[in-house]
Amino acid sequence: MKMKHYHRMATTIQKTWRGFYTRKYVSNYYSRKRYLEGLKIKNEIMLNELEEYAEQQEQMTEIKKDIDQKKKLDTFSRKNHYLLSTVVQPGVFNSPYKPYPDEMEFHLRNAKMDSPSPHPPKKSKDKIFDPSWRRYDLPKPEVLPPVNGKPQGPFRDPREVQQQRYKPFQPTLRVESNYYSLDEAREKMKQEEWVNRLIDIKFQPSKRKTYAYEPLLHSTSSFGHLPYGTSYFRHEYPDKWLFGSSEKFRTVVPPIPVFEKLNDTYTEG
Structure with a gap:
């Protein structure tokens, strides 16, 4: 508790x-x-x-x-100052049909033209170098001064350096191969074939093989051949027409007289 x-x-x-x-x-x-x-x-x-x-x-x-x-x-305004009005001729922005000229007219009047920038003097082309460089006129030493101290090495063998500098030309396989190598190889193969063959004319058998004539199924069928292109393809049979030459279609438009003279005065093409 x-x-x-x-x-x-x-x-x-x-x-x-x-x-x-x-x-x-x-x-x-x-x-x-x-x-x-x-x-x-x-x-x-x-x-x-x-x-x-x-x-x-x-x-x-x-x-x-x-x-x-x-x-x-x-x-x-400076570029288009020539559009300013004159006493004789009003400008583009001074229309004679308006009571007062345009605002651009006043900008053209107040425009200040830039003063022409002076061109730098042209350098004479007679002398190749700058005449201010007087060190060209100083006499040059005939012999270089001796190098003080031993140069730091290690250096490579002079022969190895000369061999690397004057190493021979190593052309690629395409440069080394002859351009006419394919034609020369073909000509060489032809000469080898001509030397190795026994006869100039190949042997031809005197017996000529005859082949059995195989008739066409289209022309030798028991049902006969189709008359397409031989019976009714190039000929016309007016007696078999549905409407003969006497019975013509009833025309709605009156006939043209030139076409009515087709079989009478014109030859069929």
């Missing part, structure tokens, strides 16, 4: 302590309220700063766009 009582009292103490710890350190209402109020104020400040930054960026973009547009307009 005592142990149960102790466990129950420990549970009560733990619940009370945990609730106090949670309310004070984990989910403190007043501290959370102060934090949210400060966060709200900070958000408002950030939003105001972002709005100011966005307005500043828009202004910078508009200023840059205006500068680019002005540069393009100035370039166009």
Whole structure:
């Protein structure tokens, strides 16, 4: 009984302590309220700063766009300054049918032409090198000065280096082979055949083999062959027509006189 009582009292103490710890350190209402109020104020400040930054960026973009547009307009005015109006002849942008000239006319008037850039002086072609280089005029030493110190090695054998430098030409198989090797091989084979054969004319038998005639099934059938192409393919039989030469079809359209004279005045093709 005592142990149960102790466990129950420990549970009560733990619940009370945990609730106090949670309310004070984990989910403190007043501290959370102060934090949210400060966060709200900070958000408002950030939003105001972002709005100011966005307005500043828009202004910078508009200023840059205006500068680019002005540069393009100035370039166009300098290139097309010949379209400006004169006292005698009105220009393209100054129509006589309008009460006032176009805005481009004033831009052409205010355009400032670029001054011609000076060309660099041409170099004389008589001298190959630059005359400012005076070292060409210095006397050259006849003998090179001696090399101080021993050169570092190790070095390869001079014979091996010379052999590598002057090694013989090693052509490929295609370069080494003769271009007419195939024709020469054929000619050589013909000569060998001509030498090895016994007679010039091949042996021909005196008896000639005869082959039995095999009649066609189409022409030797007991039922007879078909008359296609022999009896009625190239001839006409008007008496076997459904309508004879006297009886013609009844035409709805009146006949053409030229076609009526076909068998009388024209020959059949």
